Amino acid sequence: xxxxxxxxxxxxxxxxxxxxxxxxxxxxxxxxxxxxxxxxxxxxxxxxxxxxxxxxxxxxxxxxxxxxxxxxxxxxxxxxxxxxxxxxxxxxxxxxxxxxxxxxxxxxxxxxxxxxxxxxxxxxxxxxxxxxxxxxxxxxxxxxxxxxxxxxxxxxxxxxxxxxxxxxxxxxxxxxxxxxxxxxxxxxxxxxxxxxxxxxxxxxxxxxxxx
Amino acid sequence: xxxxxxxxxxxxxxxxxxxxxxxxxxxxxxxxxxxxxxxxxxxxxxxxxxxxxxxxxxxxxxxxxxxxxxxxxxxxxxxxxxxxxxxxxxxxxxxxxxxxxxxxxxxxxxxxxxxxxxxxxxxxxxxxxxxxxxxxxxxxxxxxxxxxxxxxxxxxxxxxxxxxxxxxxxxxxxxxxxxxxxxxxxxxxxxxxxxxxxxxxxxxxxxx
Numbered sequence: 096x097x098x099x100x101x102x103x104x105x106x107x108x109x110x111x112x113x114x115x116x117x118x119x120x121x122x123x124x125x126x127x128x129x130x131x132x133x134x135x136x137x138x139x140x141x142x143x144x145x146x147x148x149x150x151x152x153x154x155x156x157x158x159x160x161x162x163x164x165x166x167x168x169x170x171x172x173x174x175x176x177x178x179x180x181x182x183x184x185x186x187x188x189x190x191x192x193x194x195x196x197x198x199x200x201x202x203x204x205x206x207x208x209x210x211x212x213x214x215x216x217x218x219x220x221x222x223x224x225x226x227x228x229x230x231x232x233x234x235x236x237x238x239x240x241x242x243x244x245x246x247x248x249x250x251x252x253x254x255x256x257x258x259x260x261x262x263x264x265x266x267x268x269x270x271x272x273x274x275x276x277x278x279x280x281x282x283x284x285x286x287x288x289x290x291x292x293x294x295x296x297x298x299x300x301x302x303x304x305x306x
Numbered sequence: 307x308x309x310x311x312x313x314x315x316x317x318x319x320x321x322x323x324x325x326x327x328x329x330x331x332x333x334x335x336x337x338x339x340x341x342x343x344x345x346x347x348x349x350x351x352x353x354x355x356x357x358x359x360x361x362x363x364x365x366x367x368x369x370x371x372x373x374x375x376x377x378x379x380x381x382x383x384x385x386x387x388x389x390x391x392x393x394x395x396x397x398x399x400x401x402x403x404x405x406x407x408x409x410x411x412x413x414x415x416x417x418x419x420x421x422x423x424x425x426x427x428x429x430x431x432x433x434x435x436x437x438x439x440x441x442x443x444x445x446x447x448x449x450x451x452x453x454x455x456x457x458x459x460x461x462x463x464x465x466x467x468x469x470x471x472x473x474x475x476x477x478x479x480x481x482x483x484x485x486x487x488x489x490x491x492x493x494x495x496x497x498x499x500x501x502x503x504x505x506x507x508x509x510x511x512x513x514x
Contacts, residue, residue, distance in 0.1 A: 197342075274394040
């Protein structure tokens with residue numbers, strides 16, 4: 096799951112962080128474009144949560160919001176060839192152990208937009224309880240052609256599900272980094288754009304591990 | 307009308323997920339997260355806090371009301387940031403009532419950050435106000451209040467600010483204050499948390 100771009104949107108819909116990780120379509124947009132995209136995502140998110148299928152409105156839905164823990168998404172040892180000679184464990188800020196967490200968790204985003212698939216890329220959104228949104232643009236495309244047969248369409252649903260679970264795991268880790276490197280920076284003012292090099296580096300490293 | 311229905315049905319769904327076997331007890335979560343958090347020597351923390359309070363005493367010319375206020379303000383700024391760290395670590399779902407909130411505070415939050423588990427008591431009849439009894443307060447190790455501070459200073463007032471700030475960020479508008487402190491010669495250290503209201507309008511869209 097190659098990540099093209101990551102955006103962080105604050106609770107009022109303003110873009111506070113945006114980075115590109117490859118020479119893709121995203122790098123052809125300027126910072127103003129991204130500001131507009133961010134607030135559009137914020138609005139579309141709000142609209143999608145307001146339109147719910149009638150079936151879900153009248154029945155007691157027991158939708159499962161549990162995201163399974165997918166081991167080592169974006170972590171250093173997830174790719175053994177990459178750093179075979181470095182046995183030094185990487186420090187994860189204030190987190191101990193090889194990974195940030197190791198339990199399944201319940202998604203906070205229950206009726207908003209979670210995934211947007213296009214022919215060129217897939218977008219994933221993770222929202223926190225405080226209203227912060229983490230958005231990842233992935234260059235992976237979930238092909239539509241597989242869905243011709245009955246089993247094919249089931250496989251596709253499964254693939255879509257797994258991709259979105261991997262994305263939720265990954266974006267929660269970005270949230271962990273945010274909690275460490277942004278929230279604990281005394282010179283950061285709340286709701287303002289993030290200008291932290293440590294955070295930048297940590298995010299970049301995690302994205303690179305995901306290739 | 308249909309919107310109302312959707313809120314009702316999703317609330318039952320949310321409570322169903324909270325009771326699923328996957329959502330573990332607060333105690334287990336707290337201990338687990340505590341194990342996976344980096345630690346420092348508690349004395350370093352205690353002494354740093356002591357240095358801040360004593361500096362404030364000098365700066366404000368021993369006006370303890372102002373010092374309490376200042377400590378609260380500092381705590382508030384810590385709380386609004388610390389909540390993100392707490393949520394990233396624990397990923398706890400939203401609490402359905404204050405009883406859940408009290409458990410999350412004592413068994414997860416205090417455990418993860420201070421390695422203590424305050425007791426929850428003194429519930430008001432409306433179940434929106436409770437007390438946290440802090441038996442061992444790591445902030446006030448080695449502390450004896452000077453005579454002039456005995457009556458007015460709440461030494462650990464930073465904690466009130468932290469709770470206030472953190473709860474406000476998850477849309478719980480609360481009043482947090484000390485009612486007694488061992489340092490002042492009381493029987494126990496008691497922190498009172500009173501829910502004013504749930505800021506329903508500010509709950510992030512998409513959570514219901």
